[in-house]
Amino acid sequence: MSRLFLLLAMVVLGAFVGAASALWSTGIFGGRGIVLSDIDVAGWVSDWSIGSPSSGPYTRARIARHGLLALTKEEAVYFTRSTDDSGEPLSDTCDYLIAGEAQPAEWWSVTLYDAGSRLPMNDDGALSLDATRIGEEGAWEAVISASKPQDGNLWISSLNAGNFDLTLRLYRPLPALLTDPQASLAVPSIERIDCEGRVSG
Amino acid sequence: MANWIATFAFLASAALAHWATLEAAPGAIMSRAMDAMETRGIPLHGFVLVPRATPQNQSVVRPSPDLAYSICRYDLESAPQGLSIVAGAYSGMASVSFFDAETNNFATFRLSEGRDTSIRLINTDMNGETVATLGEDVAVSPSQKGLVLIRRLASTAAQYDRVKSVALQDQCSPFDGGLGNGTGPAE
Numbered sequence: 001m002s003r004l005f006l007l008l009a010m011v012v013l014g015a016f017v018g019a020a021s022a023l024w025s026t027g028i029f030g031g032r033g034i035v036l037s038d039i040d041v042a043g044w045v046s047d048w049s050i051g052s053p054s055s056g057p058y059t060r061a062r063i064a065r066h067g068l069l070a071l072t073k074e075e076a077v078y079f080t081r082s083t084d085d086s087g088e089p090l091s092d093t094c095d096y097l098i099a100g101e102a103q104p105a106e107w108w109s110v111t112l113y114d115a116g117s118r119l120p121m122n123d124d125g126a127l128s129l130d131a132t133r134i135g136e137e138g139a140w141e142a143v144i145s146a147s148k149p150q151d152g153n154l155w156i157s158s159l160n161a162g163n164f165d166l167t168l169r170l171y172r173p174l175p176a177l178l179t180d181p182q183a184s185l186a187v188p189s190i191e192r193i194d195c196e197g198r199v200s201g
Numbered sequence: 202m203a204n205w206i207a208t209f210a211f212l213a214s215a216a217l218a219h220w221a222t223l224e225a226a227p228g229a230i231m232s233r234a235m236d237a238m239e240t241r242g243i244p245l246h247g248f249v250l251v252p253r254a255t256p257q258n259q260s261v262v263r264p265s266p267d268l269a270y271s272i273c274r275y276d277l278e279s280a281p282q283g284l285s286i287v288a289g290a291y292s293g294m295a296s297v298s299f300f301d302a303e304t305n306n307f308a309t310f311r312l313s314e315g316r317d318t319s320i321r322l323i324n325t326d327m328n329g330e331t332v333a334t335l336g337e338d339v340a341v342s343p344s345q346k347g348l349v350l351i352r353r354l355a356s357t358a359a360q361y362d363r364v365k366s367v368a369l370q371d372q373c374s375p376f377d378g379g380l381g382n383g384t385g386p387a388e
Contacts, residue, residue, distance in 0.1 A: 010208070014213070014215035015217070066262055069298075069300055069348070069350060071309060111267075117262040123255075
């Protein structure tokens, strides 16, 4: 009888551990989970199978939680980055300078999200930067900060974002980006300018 | 011996539960999202233009504040002949995308600038070539339930206001002569 009880206990415990590990690893419960991506361009990560039934179970579960209603790559690709150029997590306690060039797509944007994949709770009205604001100039830069810069620079607000990430959306990507993202993506840099109470690195 | 069996039972149970959770998660999340949309007033078989995404009103994860979204919930059990989808003409980047009950994006159509786009949504039992009328594209849903999403580029408040009048032309109605409902802005 005790052996049967032990067996049942192991089955129940195993089921709990199995389910919990699935929820954690995909970021459904307990943060961002483990990011499995087949594309990594200088810290900007993506997965070309997003939105497709052919994507693996981890990708599908993770995207359902953190990117519901994402499109397949022919219409849009999504790159996410959660660290600055020195490898430190992006945080609302620091100021950053993000800089880039024109992207190989019909339209693109950079949007800031908190750890829960939500727009940060502030009313600054500076949630993103997109191609229509850059125009034909190509090269651009913007400040990411919890307070609006005094010099009138383009600005993305990180107020109340905690540890955050940035999503680079590229709609109607050019074929070259899909076949060779390493060579085609105009990788935005993220330089940490300063942090509260700390000297910038 | 008993310890080996118990260990095996633990590992087998964990692996099975891990896989089952992964497989069930997308459908469960999509079902929950669709229920939430119903609660927020997005009807079955009718487009609603949701308010411009802000931190205060976001209803899905990772919304883009630069896009205007019109959403239609569908259930092909109550539309056996499929649905007639019409996206109003818009002079900007726009698309109509279809998502099944497992969150898969099974079809996307780019809107042509300056003219309405018509799409017939059917289930897998119907023959697309037979049911399509002249000028229609056809989307075949792998599931009975899902979402239709119209995205229009609107990165400023003024552009979003322009979308409001365009969205009045959006239609998501059963293809049986019945009237669609809920077209137009959600406000």
